[in-house]
Amino acid sequence: MSERLEVLILDDEPIVGKRLKPALAKIGCDVEVFVDPRAALEVIDGKDFDIVVTDIRMDEIDGMQVLEHVLKKSPRTKVIMITGYAMMALAREAMDKGAFDFISKPFKPDDLRKVIAKAAQALGSPIDFEAGADNGA
Amino acid sequence: MSSIIISADLLSVGQMIAERTAQALGYTHLGRQILSSVAEKHQVREEKLVAALDEEASLWSRLSRSRDDLYLAYIQAAAAERFLGDNVVCEGLSAHLYLRDVSHILMIRLLSDPKVRANQIAAQQDIPPRRARQLLERQEKRRRRWSLRAFGLDETDPSLYDMVINLSQIEADKAVDILADTVGYRKFQPMTYSRQCLQDKVLASQVRAALASRFPEVKVQSRDSIVVVQTRTLKRNKRQKAEAIKELAQRIPGVEYVEVHSNKDFLRQAKNSTD
Numbered sequence: 001m002s003e004r005l006e007v008l009i010l011d012d013e014p015i016v017g018k019r020l021k022p023a024l025a026k027i028g029c030d031v032e033v034f035v036d037p038r039a040a041l042e043v044i045d046g047k048d049f050d051i052v053v054t055d056i057r058m059d060e061i062d063g064m065q066v067l068e069h070v071l072k073k074s075p076r077t078k079v080i081m082i083t084g085y086a087m088m089a090l091a092r093e094a095m096d097k098g099a100f101d102f103i104s105k106p107f108k109p110d111d112l113r114k115v116i117a118k119a120a121q122a123l124g125s126p127i128d129f130e131a132g133a134d135n136g137a
Numbered sequence: 138m139s140s141i142i143i144s145a146d147l148l149s150v151g152q153m154i155a156e157r158t159a160q161a162l163g164y165t166h167l168g169r170q171i172l173s174s175v176a177e178k179h180q181v182r183e184e185k186l187v188a189a190l191d192e193e194a195s196l197w198s199r200l201s202r203s204r205d206d207l208y209l210a211y212i213q214a215a216a217a218e219r220f221l222g223d224n225v226v227c228e229g230l231s232a233h234l235y236l237r238d239v240s241h242i243l244m245i246r247l248l249s250d251p252k253v254r255a256n257q258i259a260a261q262q263d264i265p266p267r268r269a270r271q272l273l274e275r276q277e278k279r280r281r282r283w284s285l286r287a288f289g290l291d292e293t294d295p296s297l298y299d300m301v302i303n304l305s306q307i308e309a310d311k312a313v314d315i316l317a318d319t320v321g322y323r324k325f326q327p328m329t330y331s332r333q334c335l336q337d338k339v340l341a342s343q344v345r346a347a348l349a350s351r352f353p354e355v356k357v358q359s360r361d362s363i364v365v366v367q368t369r370t371l372k373r374n375k376r377q378k379a380e381a382i383k384e385l386a387q388r389i390p391g392v393e394y395v396e397v398h399s400n401k402d403f404l405r406q407a408k409n410s411t412d
Contacts, residue, residue: 091240091331092324102328115329 023109037061078119155228214346234288241327250305362393
């Protein structure tokens with residue numbers, strides 16, 4: 001891989017970012033983790049990320065708003081939605097608004113790595129998925 | 138890519154629209170042609186499978202009802218797994234009643250002109266139109282009862298579908314165009330979540346098909362290769378039954394763990410205590 005992928009993870013449960021950051025770093029991602037959507041949006045306004053991974057259900061600003069905000073600012077960014085409250089209507093709404101993928105919690109770090117690898121492929125920057133492939137991250 | 142399930146009040150119309158839509162999209166048409174392989178696999182006569190899909194078992198015959206449930210379990214397992222390959226247009230297998238809540242499957246209900254349907258019955262049975270209309274009404278009621286009994290859903294309820302097309306107002310060609318266009322919407326594209334939902338339903342239906350001949354009452358759910366089986370049992374044979382269910386379910390490829398939840402079989406227990 002020529003360049004590292006810039007990834008932002010936003011989830012109001014700190015454990016999510018804490019677990020995912022090292023798992024994604026292993027496959028060549030530079031990861032910034034946020035628990036506060038406002039702080040995340042401020043950073044997004046100043047920088048184009050390749051991939052944004054966002055929880056949907058959060059206080060004040062929800063993941064759908066984050067999705068719209070990100071794509072308005074940077075249409076090439078791949079936004080991956082994660083939620084513990086997955087339902088068909090929500091999944092369809094996310095895809096309709098331009099989400100790259102939608103994953104229900106709980107998931108294994110490997111599940112997200114696969115989706116990140118797919119997003120990297122779509123961005124034209126394929127990554128070595130096997131480099132970080134294990135379920136223990 | 139996405140798939141389409143068509144439910145139609147006239148089987149022949151659903152089949153015609155499904156075939157044409159599949160052709161227009163380059164998808165696979167999935168219909169009753171799979172029943173011969175299902176029949177062969179389970180050593181059942183194909184007519185029995187067709188009857189289980191079309192006719193309501195006698196209200197008084199518990200045996201024929203549980204046999205129909207068994208045949209439907211076989212059909213469900215066979216049909217569901219064919220959706221894993223995507224790009225399917227399915228009709229005639231009642232998949233709209235058991236592949237619900239998979240966001241990349243577009244659910245369609247087709248309504249034919251009641252006059253056309255009545256005329257078809259009149260011609261087939263050589264009866265006057267008025268009598269044909271009465272038969273049609275009875276058929277509709279029976280079909281509704283069948284879907285409620287077999288899957289707990291009223292298939293005539295429009296809220297079960299993403300779209301209902303009235304073919305007395307929209308021509309068949311136009312309906313095919315509408316379906317081909319709609320299935321391309323972003324909201325119907327597969328995603329990790331919807332693929333997982335489908336995979337879970339496929340595994341649950343395979344486990345149910347494996348259990349149904351010995352344990353017709355079981356309900357099966359699956360999530361990420363973990364299977365939960367609900368059954369009714371007497372207290373004294375609870376453990377043996379759970380072990381037998383686990384043993385059968387674990388033979389299905391993809392099953393990693395089986396949990397059996399037993400509810401007391403109050404009816405049988407009461408019967409035994411009075412014997």
